[in-house]
Amino acid sequence: MTNYITLWQRFTMSNLPLYQWQSTSYLHRLVGILRSWRQSSWLMQWEQAIGAVLVALVFVLAPFVSNVLIGVLMAAGAGFWALLTLSDDRGYVQGSPKVTPIHWLVLLYWGIATIATALSPEKEAAFKGWSKLTLYLLFFALMARVLRSPRLRSILITVYLHVALIVSVYGLRQWFFGAEALATWTDPTSPMSKTTRVYSYLGNPNLLAAYLLPAIALSLAAVFVWRGWVPKALALTMFVVNSACLVLTFSRGGWIALIFLLGAFAMMLVFWWSIQMPPFWRTWSLPLLLGSSAVVLLLALLFVEPLRDRVLSMFSGRKDSSNNFRINVWIAVREMIRDRPILGIGPGNVVFNKIYPVYQLPRYNALSAYSIFLELLVETGFIGFTSFMWLLIVTFNQGWLQLTRLRKVQRRDGFWLMAAIAAMLGLLGHGLVDTVWYRPEVNTLWWMMVALIASYYIVSPASDRTLPTS
Secondary structure (H helix, E strand, C coil), X not given: CHHHHHHHHHHCCCCCCHHHHHHHCCHHHHCCCCHHHHHHCCHHHHHXXXXXXXXXXXXXXXXXXXXXXXXXXXXXXXXXXXXXXXXXXXCCCCCCCCCCHHHHHHHXXXXXXXXXXXXXXXXXXXXXXXXXXHHHHHHHHHHHHHCCCHHHHHXXXXXXXXXXXXXXXXXXXXXXXXXXXXXXXXXXXXXXXXXXXXXXXXXXXXXXXXXXXXXXXXXXXXXXXXXXXXXXXXXXXXXXXXXXXXXXXXXXXXXXXXXXXXXXXXXXXXXXXXXXXXXXXXXXXXXXHHHHHHHHXXXXXXXXXXXXXXXXXXXXXXXXXHHHHHHHHHHHHHHHHHHCCCCCCCCCHHHHHHHHHHHCCCCCCCCCCCCHHHHHHHHHHHHHHHHHHHHHHHHHHHHHHHHHHHHHHCCCCHHHHHHHHHHHXXXXXXXXXXXXHHCHHHHHHHHHHXXXXXXXXXXXXXXXXXXXXX
8 A cells, every 4th residue: 555655646746856856957057047136136126026916917907808918918927937037046945845746747748749849730830829838837837936925825816806706797797688699609499599698708608607617716715715704795795696607608518617616615625624523424514515416406407497408408419509510520630639649730729720621521610629638639649638637637636735734724725725626627627528728818717726736835744854954
């Protein structure tokens, strides 16, 4: 048993000796080469605040402005992160390194995507996708650094939650007063053809559903984290409004994701409180919670006709036009993967749009693979897909380890970790049947959740033995 535990710890990098690597790495020696300039710079005294402002601007503006402006802001954040890293004068903080196992797996995936770009049959198109991917990953690095501050972490989460509340309120307004469909989002032959699907400022109900998933998880966590009845009431209002708005998108992928999210959060809540529960509730609280939730869901399906019709359409196969479209796209994508299985065609929708027409079935144009897992296989092949799965395993493992650590001392910050894990599971669930995950409004939030988990990373005593004491 001990051997299996050791093997798992190595696979998940739970005891990675980061300081030993940093002391011998040529790459790490670049860190701090501008240290002397930093010590004399007045501006760099405000480094954390500047980084937080750059991150906050992205989340404040993302639902309302063009993707080009978001790209410019992320590029500014990437440049600032590079400046911080090259001028870093703090070195290794004992127990809390600035580079975590999550960072290493992100770097590995980026390296594989870089090779896939270099070997792509459409190199120029793939380079555009690679550039966007690089911006997202550098934005993750900046967020992971900024979110280490509990104060800034709380501020940035609060900023996003208030923006999401504005988005949700406008979505609910569309439900009550009507909204023109900007595209054919529902099978015109189905009973739901006249049903309003809200999309708020994002212009697409599926995109709105994905955007709201982290807001639902974080607002639920805020109910437990924020102090005072007024903040808690605000958090509860956010949770209800965001959840209602997501339901009214009538996004089937969003509904699947919401079930994943709430189920995961419920299980983590039971785990968190189990040490304080009597034996009976410790055993039966989770089954009772899941059973009662299933009963509520069943009753909703029986008595709410639009909900029932939309759920049943998931199982109608090719009879539903949306299902039929995705199935035909997946057939073509499978052929794309079969022809380039090792490293794929390169990252991004631009290269996908160049190559997909060669494989597509007549009349089934597509901008993506309509599944993030298929998209990963198309873009970076089985090598890139495997590295990304490794990243997910390491991230969830680190999240669980840090959640267990915080549970022992009952620190409220643990609820933010629950939200990050639950939101990631929800976004992955949505990604099974859609690729809105690749849009900036959602992708930035995905990397925010990963960065949130990385920001809690603390080296275990076993891997921290060689750290200096001063």
